[in-house]
Amino acid sequence: MFATADVTTALKGKFPQVSDRPSSDLPAFNVPVGEVLAVLAYLRDEGGFDMLVDLTAIDWAEGASPRFTVVYHLLATTRGAYVRIATNCPSDAVPAVPSAVGLWPGANWHERECFDLFGITFAGHPDLRRILMWDGYPYHPLRKEFPLAGIETVLPDVEVAAETKAKVIAAPMAGGPFVASVGEMNLTDAEPRAKDESWNERKEKPE
Amino acid sequence: MATEFAFPDSAAKAAGAPPEFQTEKMSLSMGPSHPSTHGVLRLQMELDGEILTKCDPVLGYLHRGDEKIAENMTYNQFVPYTDRLDYLAPLANNMAYAIAVERLAKLEVPARCQAIRVITAELARVSSHLMGLGAFGIDTGAWTVFMYCFTEREKLYKLFEELTGARFTTSYARIGGLQRDVPEGWTKNVNAFCDQFLPILDEILGLLTRNKIFMDRSVDIGVISKADAIAYGLTGPNLRGSGVGLDLRKDKPYSGYEQYEFDVPVGTKGDCYDRYLVRGEEMKQSVRIIKQAVAKFPGGDWYAKDARKIFAPPKDKILTSMEELIQNFMIVTEGPQMPAGEVYFEAENPKGALGFYVVSKGGGVPWRLKIRSPSFCNLSILPKVCVGALISDVVSILGSFDFVMGECDR
Numbered sequence: 302m303f304a305t306a307d308v309t310t311a312l313k314g315k316f317p318q319v320s321d322r323p324s325s326d327l328p329a330f331n332v333p334v335g336e337v338l339a340v341l342a343y344l345r346d347e348g349g350f351d352m353l354v355d356l357t358a359i360d361w362a363e364g365a366s367p368r369f370t371v372v373y374h375l376l377a378t379t380r381g382a383y384v385r386i387a388t389n390c391p392s393d394a395v396p397a398v399p400s401a402v403g404l405w406p407g408a409n410w411h412e413r414e415c416f417d418l419f420g421i422t423f424a425g426h427p428d429l430r431r432i433l434m435w436d437g438y439p440y441h442p443l444r445k446e447f448p449l450a451g452i453e454t455v456l457p458d459v460e461v462a463a464e465t466k467a468k469v470i471a472a473p474m475a476g477g478p479f480v481a482s483v484g485e486m487n488l489t490d491a492e493p494r495a496k497d498e499s500w501n502e503r504k505e506k507p508e
Numbered sequence: 509m510a511t512e513f514a515f516p517d518s519a520a521k522a523a524g525a526p527p528e529f530q531t532e533k534m535s536l537s538m539g540p541s542h543p544s545t546h547g548v549l550r551l552q553m554e555l556d557g558e559i560l561t562k563c564d565p566v567l568g569y570l571h572r573g574d575e576k577i578a579e580n581m582t583y584n585q586f587v588p589y590t591d592r593l594d595y596l597a598p599l600a601n602n603m604a605y606a607i608a609v610e611r612l613a614k615l616e617v618p619a620r621c622q623a624i625r626v627i628t629a630e631l632a633r634v635s636s637h638l639m640g641l642g643a644f645g646i647d648t649g650a651w652t653v654f655m656y657c658f659t660e661r662e663k664l665y666k667l668f669e670e671l672t673g674a675r676f677t678t679s680y681a682r683i684g685g686l687q688r689d690v691p692e693g694w695t696k697n698v699n700a701f702c703d704q705f706l707p708i709l710d711e712i713l714g715l716l717t718r719n720k721i722f723m724d725r726s727v728d729i730g731v732i733s734k735a736d737a738i739a740y741g742l743t744g745p746n747l748r749g750s751g752v753g754l755d756l757r758k759d760k761p762y763s764g765y766e767q768y769e770f771d772v773p774v775g776t777k778g779d780c781y782d783r784y785l786v787r788g789e790e791m792k793q794s795v796r797i798i799k800q801a802v803a804k805f806p807g808g809d810w811y812a813k814d815a816r817k818i819f820a821p822p823k824d825k826i827l828t829s830m831e832e833l834i835q836n837f838m839i840v841t842e843g844p845q846m847p848a849g850e851v852y853f854e855a856e857n858p859k860g861a862l863g864f865y866v867v868s869k870g871g872g873v874p875w876r877l878k879i880r881s882p883s884f885c886n887l888s889i890l891p892k893v894c895v896g897a898l899i900s901d902v903v904s905i906l907g908s909f910d911f912v913m914g915e916c917d918r
Contacts, residue, residue, distance in 0.1 A: 329850075354880060357865060359867055406888075449576060
């Protein structure tokens with residue numbers, strides 16, 4: 302087992318394709334997608350990083366390439382040291398990375414969540430279903446092009462939908478959200494506007 | 509891996525029972541509105557008689573898209589949303605989020621602020637564990653414990669109200685500081701609470717620890733091995749109940765936890781009873797920490813020097829000085845300006861390690877904010893633990909896990 306200080310040397314000695322990832326808090330590495338499982342297994346078995354504390358993804362927005370990055374945070378429970386491993390999904394349209402469930406069964410739900418919210422598939426996952434949204438939901442909400450208010454969809458329960466004609470509707474934002482936008486917006490546009498009262502939950506939204 | 513979640517043969521057949529006792533399997537849905545699922549968790553179970561052969565938790569009934577919301581508002585605006593994660597310990601969540609963003613902004617908060625945060629986080633731990641204990645008591649048939657616990661929680665809520673103005677959703681921590689300083693005499697009240705709490709806690713635990721009914725329902729039920737607990741990413745009392753002595757307050761100290769003396773209780777077997785014992789002892793250790801923090805309560809500022817650029821300039825300055833007025837306006841409209849980069853920070857919350865992974869491209873809004881919720885990770889072991897258990901054991905197991913769906917579903 303190697304100590305935290307030489308994670309960099311040990312990892313780079315074994316996997317020459319691993320590169321440093323800019324980070325101010327933890328040792329962090331960029332790993333090519335083909336090697337990610339080998340790197341994780343090496344860190345778990347040789348580095349003592351025995352717990353996968355977090356697995357998540359970042360969407361760098363439509364048009365960026367690589368668009369999706371999957372990030373793993375590992376913890377060595379015996380000495381309280383963390384390491385961050387990141388890998389870019391090779392395809393922007395159909396993002397996919399190999400599944401880590403074989404290494405940590407705890408990765409199961411994390412990967413299901415990533416699949417659910419980002420639409421990233423994990424090859425080799427035993428049970429890749431949605432976990433937070435309902436089965437059959439057509440979108441991946443944490444993708445940047447998905448609007449904050451949501452998109453109108455059919456009710457998950459077909460029978461109730463047929464009976465009540467109800468739908469899952471987008472949230473009435475009433476002029477909001479009152480924040481500076483992530484994008485290139487000038488201050489005047491980003492200012493809070495007067496509340497739009499022309500429509501609300503009871504009154505139809507004008508076309 | 510798929511076989512792990514399926515029970516290939518009926519339990520009776522596995523136990524070698526004669527064919528007439530082998531029954532047809534039945535599927536049963538428990539929840540989402542079931543008193544023992546503690547919120548809106550639904551368990552899709554497959555039963556052979558009363559024995560579970562399969563358990564598939566269905567989540568998402570309380571999914572509000574907190575991570576999506578975070579990407580659409582400034583760092584300061586997200587503080588109240590952290591209250592609604594683990595709503596039984598909002599003070600601890602506020603602090604975890606504040607520290608994560610402070611690490612991004614490279615802010616050091618002064619000793620007084622750290623001490624106040626430690627006191628509030630430990631009070632929140634006591635409050636959360638009391639709730640967990642009371643609910644576990646109800647699940648196993650001990651109603652009195654619940655009432656006793658709620659009496660104590662009421663006193664805690666009074667302290668929270670004195671400090672923050674709110675009983676439940678406190679939103680107390682700010683990035684680089686706090687909402688305000690402690691009111692006069694508050695630490696004295698905290699001390700008084702601690703003094704009267706310890707004998708009452710002994711009384712509460714005395715109702716359960718050697719209680720025959722409680723022991724029958726928790727000893728050797730829902731056993732989680734050390735290796736499994738680590739492999740599934742369990743944290744907090746559930747991990748320590750399985751004998752792993754990982755406590756981030758000790759192993760990765762933050763907010764000045766290294767100054768305080770306390771022990772980390774661990775279990776031996778990893779059953780429901782051990783998890784209960786760990787929580788009971790943790791409350792005593794929390795009280796120990798609080799008393800130390802109150803005894804050497806430092807003076808000085810309660811916010812970082814640079815933090816005024818992040819949450820708000822002083823109010824009297826806003827009203828009298830042009831620069832501060834403009835700065836306040838910019839903080840409100842554009843958000844506090846953060847450097848680009850990424851930070852992952854985990855705090856030892858009552859339910860386990862609550863992590864925030866903040867990715868910033870600069871500016872006042874996070875590009876991505878991932879919440880690593882301990883309840884979500886803790887529950888992921890359910891399909892494994894519940895197989896082979898009786899239905900009544902499932903109730904015990906859920907009670908001993910002490911999860912919160914607000915945090916699990918985010």
